[in-house]
Amino acid sequence: QQTTEKIKMIREKLRITQSRQKCYADKRRRPLEFQEGDHVFLKVTPITGIGRVMKSKKLTPRFIGPYQILRKIGPVAYQISLPPFLSNLYNVFHVSQLRKYISDPSHVIMPDTVQLKDNLTYDAMPVQIADRRTKQLRGKQISLVKVIWNEDTGDATWELEEKIRKNYPYLF
Template sequence: MTPFEALYGRRCRTPLCWYESGENAVLGPKIVQETTEKIKMIREKMKASQSRQKSYHDKRRKDIEFQEGDHVFLRVTSTTGVGRALKSKKLTSRFIGPYQILEKIGKVAYRIALPPSLSNLHNVFHVSQLRKYVADPSHVIESDDIRVRDNLTVETIPLRIEGREV
């Protein structure tokens, strides 16, 4: 018993076995011609199937391109190295940034200006690892003016008194 037969429960059909099973034909030009015709037919059907699947895929696909100077988010995954470069592993966000694109390298790769904390990373990333940053004023967090004393303490003013019990 062959491994194929043990796995699939039937004998393997090679191109020489594609002729009609009732005939005991001798190998010759007729069997070779039938085999090549059937191989051509199989290739045509595979091409038709592949083109149909490609058309389904292309309907939903859009090519993403960035310009120099655009800002993008960088995807955090353990396989790309970005996840390994971050110090905190727990509760990390899916994207970090935004970072500025310095230049386009090839069709799908971009060089990004990374901060010094991520200097151990290679600064060229595939377009699938990037997401466009849409500027929004609500993303900017303004800090309050804090007055620090000479002894490095900060005066805090309570907003309201919750309870008077001690």
């Protein structure tokens, strides 16, 4: 009699605890529904094979895309149109591997008109000299200049003054 009551009490407390844990877990979950034609990001994991190629795990992107949803396969599976470089992957993904893409015109970056050579390199032209300094190296004085290479990005490097003066005399 007493044992039966204790078992009932333990079961009731277990049910309450499970209900509480489910409530906590469900707060983080949200139902995801996508329509045909929506654009989504694809999660990059070592399982999909995309993230394995890159060496530095810290710098790899978490999501790639956006890719268009072709059709809904099941309640939680979607078929996605993948580019040719991802042709080794199966194009059906679980909803947990997808993230909705909200289109925003400010996210679109127009490619610059960069003149490429035949060997796919380009010449960066310096814009201006930002700073000068002299460095002491083994008893020699080496003059350095900080050159800004691109107006848009503001990329700057320290270069030898004589080299820059020889190649780009219009900066001085």
